[in-house]
Amino acid sequence: MSNNNYLLEEFGSDFGPYRRTIVEVGQSNPNVVVLGADLGNSTEIDLFQQAFPERFFNMGTAEQNTIGTAVGMAFEGEIPFVHSFGVFVTRRPYEQVCVQVALHQANVKLLGFIPGLTSRLGPTHQAVDDLSLMRTLPDMTVIAPADATEIRQLVPAIADYEGPVYSRMIRREVPIILNPETYKFKIGKAVLLREGGDVTLISTGLILKEVLAAARELEEQGISSSVLHMPTIKPFDTEAVLEQAEKTGAMLTAENHLITGGLGSSVAEVLSEYKPTPLYRVGLRDRFAEPGTPGYLFDKYRLSAEYIVEGAKKVLERAKI
Amino acid sequence: MWIDDAKELESVAIKFRQTLVDITYETGGSYLGQALSASDLLVGLFYHYLRYHPSEPDWPDRDRFLLSPGHYALSLYVMLADLGYFPKNILYTFKQNGSPAELATHRGTLPGVEVTGGSLGQGLSLGVGMALHAKLRGKKHRVVIMMSDGELEEGQIWEAAMSAGHYKLGNVLAVVDANGFQVDGSVEDVMNIEPLPDKFRAFGWEVKEIDGHNMLEIFNALEVFSEPHQKPAVIIGRTVRGKGIPFMESNKAFHYTRMDKKQAEKAEEALSAAWDAV
Numbered sequence: 269m270s271n272n273n274y275l276l277e278e279f280g281s282d283f284g285p286y287r288r289t290i291v292e293v294g295q296s297n298p299n300v301v302v303l304g305a306d307l308g309n310s311t312e313i314d315l316f317q318q319a320f321p322e323r324f325f326n327m328g329t330a331e332q333n334t335i336g337t338a339v340g341m342a343f344e345g346e347i348p349f350v351h352s353f354g355v356f357v358t359r360r361p362y363e364q365v366c367v368q369v370a371l372h373q374a375n376v377k378l379l380g381f382i383p384g385l386t387s388r389l390g391p392t393h394q395a396v397d398d399l400s401l402m403r404t405l406p407d408m409t410v411i412a413p414a415d416a417t418e419i420r421q422l423v424p425a426i427a428d429y430e431g432p433v434y435s436r437m438i439r440r441e442v443p444i445i446l447n448p449e450t451y452k453f454k455i456g457k458a459v460l461l462r463e464g465g466d467v468t469l470i471s472t473g474l475i476l477k478e479v480l481a482a483a484r485e486l487e488e489q490g491i492s493s494s495v496l497h498m499p500t501i502k503p504f505d506t507e508a509v510l511e512q513a514e515k516t517g518a519m520l521t522a523e524n525h526l527i528t529g530g531l532g533s534s535v536a537e538v539l540s541e542y543k544p545t546p547l548y549r550v551g552l553r554d555r556f557a558e559p560g561t562p563g564y565l566f567d568k569y570r571l572s573a574e575y576i577v578e579g580a581k582k583v584l585e586r587a588k589i
Numbered sequence: 590m591w592i593d594d595a596k597e598l599e600s601v602a603i604k605f606r607q608t609l610v611d612i613t614y615e616t617g618g619s620y621l622g623q624a625l626s627a628s629d630l631l632v633g634l635f636y637h638y639l640r641y642h643p644s645e646p647d648w649p650d651r652d653r654f655l656l657s658p659g660h661y662a663l664s665l666y667v668m669l670a671d672l673g674y675f676p677k678n679i680l681y682t683f684k685q686n687g688s689p690a691e692l693a694t695h696r697g698t699l700p701g702v703e704v705t706g707g708s709l710g711q712g713l714s715l716g717v718g719m720a721l722h723a724k725l726r727g728k729k730h731r732v733v734i735m736m737s738d739g740e741l742e743e744g745q746i747w748e749a750a751m752s753a754g755h756y757k758l759g760n761v762l763a764v765v766d767a768n769g770f771q772v773d774g775s776v777e778d779v780m781n782i783e784p785l786p787d788k789f790r791a792f793g794w795e796v797k798e799i800d801g802h803n804m805l806e807i808f809n810a811l812e813v814f815s816e817p818h819q820k821p822a823v824i825i826g827r828t829v830r831g832k833g834i835p836f837m838e839s840n841k842a843f844h845y846t847r848m849d850k851k852q853a854e855k856a857e858e859a860l861s862a863a864w865d866a867v
Contacts, residue, residue: 322725327752328755330748332744336713336717336749337721339715340714340722341721343703343704372696
């Protein structure tokens with residue numbers, strides 16, 4: 269195994285990295301405006317509101333109109349950042365996002381908080397299909413950050429990028445896994461965090477911590493794994509996946525999302541079209557979850573490290589045949 | 590172009606209707622009934638209210654005109670072509686494969702088409718965003734959104750109406766072409782939206798209800814809202830679908846209109862008679 273220097277030796281944590289980053293982006297870019305939907309503190313835009321009250325718009329619990337309003341602003345040259353829980357900027361105003369944001373390639377940034385199984389409010393609040401819904405829209409860029417380092421870098425990056433973006437967002441206590449000195453986030457680019465020869469573990473978003481733990485466990489069991497970190501689901505870094513398929517010949521995807529439509533599907537599509545390779549997908553399997561803490565839900569729905577280890581062994585078995 | 594004389598505008602509106610009929614006949618069909626119901630309101634807006642430069646469609650200080658129901662596209666195209674935004678021959682390619690004059694409006698296809706409206710109920714939200722931008726950046730232009738009564742059944746419209754009221758968007762003027770019909774029949778039968786004036790007032794709007802075919806009433810209403818107010822404003826124009834063509838007027842069969850030669854001739858006769866009467 270070789271550990272490259274993108275990972276911190278010791279993981280830390282940061283409280284509310286988005287909260288500070290969006291203020292900094294607002295300072296450096298006067299065209300950035302913030303729209304909220306009655307979830308100011310919950311979506312970490314309260315500091316922005318204090319810093320730039322005139323550029324802050326609370327649109328209430330009316331997400332369809334919020335999307336339309338953001339697009340109207342974008343047509344006039346503003347750079348609207350729209351904030352809500354993941355389910356409420358994707359599922360609920362889906363048609364508005366499709367025909368106003370995506371169709372016009374409007375310069376609107378959608379931020380979806382409490383992604384996947386990180387809400388205790390149950391299926392109404394658990395965005396387990398957001399990556400899938402957004403990925404299917406033409407011209408939509410889709411991102412899922414893994415840690416605070418990535419959040420600090422991706423927010424200014426999407427503000428500079430001209431076009432529609434959906435990004436999941438993690439709030440409050442966020443781990444710091446990636447080394448801020450060496451790691452460079454780039455839209456559309458996968459990053460190889462670990463190199464190994466037997467199996468490739470592909471990760472997106474906050475499940476990275478579990479994936480890295482699984483990689484360590486596999487190593488102890490004598491299995492050498494690569495970890496390919498894919499913060500961008502779309503545009504998809506096809507080359508990076510194919511390169512790993514070539515090297516290891518066995519692939520696993522892990523995501524805090526349904527196994528359909530998100531990372532797992534993206535990898536499956538690429539592999540089956542260009543380089544058929546055994547694949548195992550870790551994620552929620554064609555079902556809604558339930559209220560619960562992330563730890564409980566990750567275990568119950570088999571997203572945690574031990575199931576990633578199990579999945580890696582399964583795919584290695586199949587790769588031998 | 591600015592016209593102050595109501596009689597002259599009535600003539601313009603008849604000519605406008607004649608072109609709508611002609612294009613509909615020549616190109617094999619359109620949402621003609623709706624274009625005819627909105628004709629007088631549109632003529633009033635473009636000749637007696639909106640500020641724009643056809644030679645500079647993106648003029649930053651232009652008033653924004655947002656046609657929310659994209660199905661009214663043909664009427665906007667005819668208006669824009671008439672004003673010189675693009676050559677009139679484009680009108681005769683209406684809805685043909687590859688034509689920029691699509692059956693429903695699509696932002697970016699033709700100069701002067703500000704928004705995409707094929708999916709109903711979204712124009713007012715876009716207008717709210719444009720109006721908030723104008724307020725934020727101290728710009729003086731106005732944002733005018735034309736809506737149909739049928740699309741007011743969409744919930745998003747009322748989310749948008751609430752936000753325009755909340756933010757006191759005095760630079761917003763909505764114009765409703767209330768022709769009383771939608772695909773399945775009369776609005777009253779399908780899903781009643783009345784009392785509209787009370788509904789808008791309850792959402793914090795100023796309201797003028799007028800006969801949407803009476804040019805003097807249109808003038809007066811536009812006059813009242815000629816400068817930004819403290820609140821958003823709406824003109825509810827009571828209109829007749831198919832106005833000006835007796836066999837079409839409020840006839841349920843004409844949600845979408847194809848015309849044979851005989852019908853086109855009859856329509857032309859009715860409009861010529863109206864022209865003579867002005």
